[in-house]
Amino acid sequence: MITIPAAVDVAALKDTTLLNMGIFALFVAVTMVIVLRASRNNKTAADYYAAGRSFTGSQNGTAIAGDYLSAASFLGITGAIAINGYDGFMYSIGFLVAWLVALLLVAELLRNTGKYTMADVLSFRLRQRPVRIAAAISTLAVCFFYLLAQMAGAGSLISLLLGISDWGGQALVIIVVGALMIMYVLIGGMKGTTWVQIIKACLLIAGAAVMTLWVLAIYGFNLSSLLGGAAEAANNPAVLNPGLQYGKTETSKLDFMSLALALVLGTAALPHVLMRFYTVPTAKEARKSVVWSIGLIGLFYIFTLVLGYGAAALVGADTIKGAPGGVNSAAPLLAFHLGGPLLLGFISAVAFATILAVVAGLTITAAASFAHDIYANVIAKGKADADTEVKVARRTVIVIGILAILGGIFANGQNVAFLVALAFAVAASANLPTIIYSLFWRRFTTQGAVWSMYGGLASAIILIALSPVVSGGATSMIKGANFAVFPLSNPGIVSIPLAFLLGWLGTVLDKRQEDPSKQAEMEVRSLTGVGAEKAVEH
Amino acid sequence: MGNDARTPAAAASADFEEVQATQQFQELRKRHRSFVFPMAIAFLLWYFAYVILAAYAVDFMSTKVWGNINVGIIMGLLQFVTTFAITGWYVSYSNRRLDPIAADIRHGIEGHEYDKSGSSGQGGGAK
Known part of the structure; x- marks a missing residue:
């Protein structure tokens, strides 16, 4: 290995392009073999959507971590801590x-x-x-926003990691990412997707662990001196305190409250996370999955604290901001500083794998929702057989894949970071109130569910459209126009309470009563697990 | 439709309202809710207390405690600690207080103890 450069030479990054591509190709080859092997038993709808309910809690927990720790978590949070200090860490929490x-x-x-x-x-x-229709629409909306953010992020990531800066080259790479994703989901179904996520989670956490230990070793395993180093390099002791990014004005403080609300209530209502719970045989394994994912995700977010301040101390905020990819380049630049081209190549490949695994998880969720909810239960009125349903799901995968590629190319270079926050806000407003009410409130009715879901979905999207992220600000999506009547960039603080209120109001105003025997069945089944589908034997 | 296409006959023929009314099930529901609701409220209050302090009490959060480590960093890391602790607590509570009674009720239903009168073994589909 070459000697560690004193400061990171951004121009030298281009020389590592071939190595990055090589490591990435290796990842694709290995995962493709595993997906092909895993897909040999894909026969029924339960196989395709829920991996035959054959994963263990620990496997599924690792896959959830792989699904959840997107490029936004790894690159975005590390960069946010490196540049904005403490406020970036609050995302992790x-x-x-x-x-x-x-x-x-x-x-x-x-x-x-x-x-x-x-x-x-x-x-x-x-x-x-x-x-069903309302739930499917909100599932598709969340998946679409999240998918678009991931695909657009792929474009800017490529400019950094592969040194491809022209629009055509980036479009080509987005097409390759999209095509690979379609292949994984089409061939492997949920089983293949799960394995891609498990492998990626292991690589990501291992890579982050190595870098974290390395940074800590440089500072004698003393967190205080690492923080001191970061404050010194930034020439601003305030990077260790909250408020650098969100403490500027009263509006920005409120905006952060709104974001915090959406993050904490949105996660448990993200459809691609929820769908993962069906891949395990029992509720006990579902519990074990969450325990594993909390462990892995928690560990990873503790790493981000060290990586973010490490990048601030060792690379420097100015170098990060000046590099292609901007904030997102903090983690790769830190890898280059520590381990030279080889570690950079590894971390870059992990970042690619991350995008691939997350888009695959989103695509299968959206396809399942369309085929199972819209097609089988609404269009075919429950008369479609499972084979036809899976066939529809596979075709939907191709359509969604192509839409994602087009969306990614179109959104490339746009400021779409708000889309991830929007996905969480929509999940928290449109899905969570109805999930909670239908599990815990006996009286809850159809009208309440429909009001809450459409009300939450519409209010989140309308408020975003009327916010500074779309118009009226320096970094807005539409320049030169101003219809931003809503001052916050995060709609959650309004749309989440509104959706809860609508769910309650719709229910108390509903003259129809729901079938008490179905309520009894749901409550007994939810708490005892009776009648839940067991693992499929192969 | 959808949900119970593969439901075992026992679950399809059971009278769930009867199960729901049993004292055993009421006890299970009480144990579940009396743990998860207070715990959910507690961790949400603790999290939002932290977020509000970070936004509106910057001076307090910036107080240095040990070297460069300030109150904010400690409270942030404590959020990790409480998350892990609540997770562990819930798992041990479920294993001790919820799983045995849930399994008992489940076996009762699967053993056709709560079948609707006149439909035992038919499993005529709940929908």
């Missing part, structure tokens, strides 16, 4: 604490009452058609 909602209130009850999708649970004791 919100993303982790949110898992307690999933553990305590959602995971096991959901595993016991559903089959493949979130809509299975929400429509269990309410009228099928309206609730």
